[in-house]
Amino acid sequence: MKEVDYIVVGCGLASIAFCEQLRAHKKSFMVYDNNSQKSSIVAAGLYNPVILKRFSEVWKAKEQLDIALPVYKKIEVDLNIKIDHKLQLLRRFASVEEQNLWFSAADKPKLEPFLSTDLIKNTNTCIDAPFGFGEVLHAGRLDTVTLIEAYKNYIKTIGAFKEIEFEYHKLQINAADIQYEDIKAKHIVFAEGFGVKNNPFFNHIPLNGTKGEVLTVKAPKLKLNFAIKSSVFIIPLGNDLYTVGSTYNWEDKSNKPTSEAKNELIKKLKTFIKCKFDIVSHVAGIRPTVKDRRPLVGKHPQHNNLYVLNGLGTRGVMIAPYIADKLFKFIEAKEALDNEIDIRRFN
Incomplete structure (x- = not known):
């Protein structure tokens, strides 16, 4: 025993x-x-302290980051691996109204540390972003x-x-x-x-499981070194590979990828990416979500x-x-x- x-x-x-x-x-x-x-x-694996759909603070964002980041750093040292990748995260604006909402949110005390007030113009010809981007500070990607x-x-x-x-x-x-x-x-x-x-x-x-599906795509012409949140996230992984996600399905409780979710992600990605990409992988999982x-x-x-x-x-x-x-x-x-x-x- x-x-x-x-x-x-x-x-x-x-x-x-x-x-x-x-x-x-x-x-x-x-x-x-x-x-x-x-x-x-x-x-x-993206971590960011802002709910980018509504420009509001994530619950206890500062307290969570203050505890989480040292934990992951210690794991990196102890296991001799690299998992925490600091990453510039940009929110694509769909209109002037969204720009104004962003700057209003940036004036709020709890959001001020996390939202840059600099409007970032798009310079990548493979991205459609006529209204530019707002930058989320203190974001990154954990290689889960x-x-x-x-x-x-x-x-x-x-x-x-x-x-x-x-x-x-x-x-x-x-x-x-x-x-x-x-x-x-x-x-x-x-x-x-x-x-x-x-x-x-x-x-x-x-516990209400919510199914999420993500794609890995290869886009050699995109040359993106920052993450973008628009109708979907696109996150650079290196070697012209990107994670695209995610979907939300409250009915299906299987880990099996679906063609419906794949088509949804492709359709949304094409609303702001203007270059060719190929799908490398497609995976699904059930998030452990709660009603509150x-x-x-x-x-x-x-x-x-x-x-x-x-x-x-x-x-x-x-x-x-x-x-x-x-x-x-x-x-x-x-x-x-x-x-x-x-x-x-x-x-």
Whole structure:
């Protein structure tokens, strides 16, 4: 029987962020993951502190970035990888009215640090942007694929990863600990994304999966070294490759890419890109979204050693380290969770 402080189920952004809390505080752990959830892998990885459709602040944007960026920097150093790519992010204006709305938003105290007041003119002949761009400050792209692959390899080397399906019926819950097969732990944290719908301990939480699909395209003539948000995002990856996304489907709960979403992305991309591009890949995943657009964090109503870390939605790169920090302090230091992230708000 091997004894650890924590069992963690899932190995996406939420799980990795929580494991980093455990590593920082010298807590032992075992991670279980079967690669069934794809939302972290297919995510574009863009982090930005502004809702660009309405020119409004992302919930707790500064607090999230202040916690997230040092976490990713530490992972880069510890694992000798590059995952955090600073990236200029431009919002394409569709009209003079949008320009005016942007500058009005930039005067608001919470948005002033994140919105540049310089109007950027378009100089790329492959882009249609007669009204120019506004620049979002403190944005970037996290390479989620490299992060997850490298992190799994790392925790394998320290004997803290089992790449198998977690079978809930095998979990034995005691007053002071829990036991799963040959592992005994003080606590278990479920960070499974949309997979929590199959979890008998937390399938009551109101998680609404939202399917998202993204394309990778190759456009040799585009020569874009910044990201653009218009009717879709286009994000440079290097070597003339770009991520294009994303779609939103509230009905389909499969990870299978669809021709409808592909055609939608192509149609929207062609509204502002005027050069030829070829589709290299097309992937889909289910985002763990919540109706009030806040994470789902907290303790099981009956079992004091079962916890959930979920509901990252479309901004997992920013939110994951923030809520992992909150959950760790809740468990280890008995610090109360904010009502707006605590699962008890839905009781």
